[in-house]
Amino acid sequence: MKTLSLGRIAIVLFCALVLLYLMLPVLIIVPMSFSSARFLTFPPPSLSLRWYQEYFGNPAWMQATRVTLTVAALTVLIATPLGVAAAYAISNSKLRIMRVIHLALMLPLVVPIIITAVGIFFVYARVGLVATMSGLVLANVMLGLPYVITSVVAGFQSFDAAQEMVARSLGMGRLRSFFVVTLPQIRASVLTGGIFAFISAMDETVVGLFISGGQYQPLTKRMFTALRDEIDPTIAAISTLMTAASFLLVLIASTRQKKR
């Protein structure tokens, strides 16, 4: 028994260290963003909102933030209905080709992002979509689709399709029965899918690096460019805000999932 408890302690200690390693970046970014020092010192000499002021007072950062939020919002508005429709087809069709289609729709998760980015850049360069808002939104819709589809397909798995059949046999149209009977019951999975598409668009960096430019540069592209040159603590402030936004959204998604 004694060796067992020793082994247990070792495992618990090891796990605690790994979890610390997982949380370390977040734990470090937040205090740094509130530091008054120009250079990174830890712990910060004194607290200040200097880097947040720098961020909110800088027109270039603000413009990039507007681009990111607009792109993410449009991505959700387009990717969610497309993804729900595709998930409905995948879950309710018995056609064999649906399996192939399902796999094809997961391609954005499989193809290394750098290849996707360069490929889209080549195509956009031909059709004049480089450095445009629509180009950025389209690319992010494509990248967000797998999240919506995965989440909603999972939602359909716990939904009894017979209910929709009943509604239709009672004379309700297909579309109406979907909106009245089915959608309310898979709502949580649709919301989760939409949230993940939003986070994916907000965090997307590599494709944006290649295809965005001029006034339509997302936040991540400006951050990446700034990081190559020097370590600007303003980025710590932006990172903290982005992380807080992600946490909040994931929290909403997970509490909604539990309610079901």
Place this chain on the structure above:
Amino acid sequence: MLALASPALLVILLLIVLPVGWLAWQSIYHDGFTLENYRRILNEGIYWRSFLLTFEISLLVTLLALVLGYPIAYAASAAPKGWSVFILALVILPFWTSVLVRTYAWLALLQRTGVINQFLQHIEIIKEPLALVHNTFGTVVATVHILLPFMVLPLYATMQKIPNDLIQAGASLGGSPSHTFWRIFLPLSLPGILAGATLVFVLCLGFYITPELLGGGRTVMVSMLVSRNVELYNQWGAASAVGVALLISVFAIFLIVSQFIPLDRVLGQK
């Protein structure tokens, strides 16, 4: 039903199938068919050394992620519910934090005047700051961090399904804890190991942001070859060929793995 899936399919076809197809075409066609771009990968040291380095780093990252991730997944599956939720939350939250943000955080932690060097100097373990970043070390530390959830989640999903009865049966028949672990638990968790290792390895093969920012220009991974050939040298043909070679590697791995476990099990994680 097909009509419902077609808008999404159209987006996928236009924005990923077509671009990647275009890439493949460009790698073999430039004023006539040519295999020059592929010959270069085999002949020029920078190219094949980068492929070699990328595979080495991916293998190392996968092994480290397994060693760090397995106990975490085990703890999450064996611990009481409250703890298990807590552990999973600590794994999932960084997972949904931007890769760029986490890379930046590691830069702040590891650089010469960074948090870790300051701390080590403060407690007088070292005099001169250590070179922790702008090299392969920094790249690996941050990459393992970013990819660790992709190892833990499939592992946890598999371990959760291992019936506790089996372990108890093993113990009641006189098996020591370590014996029941090695002979019963570990073999049953193999599908999870395979799924997690595949995900981490494949994602690492194509990793871009982290090696670009933390590699210091010396750790040139394949993805960086692609971007440099586009951005710096305007060599679209060369970039395309490298991209196609990378893509073929990734698909080959998925194909091999799909012989052992269903692919949706690997892809269902994120």
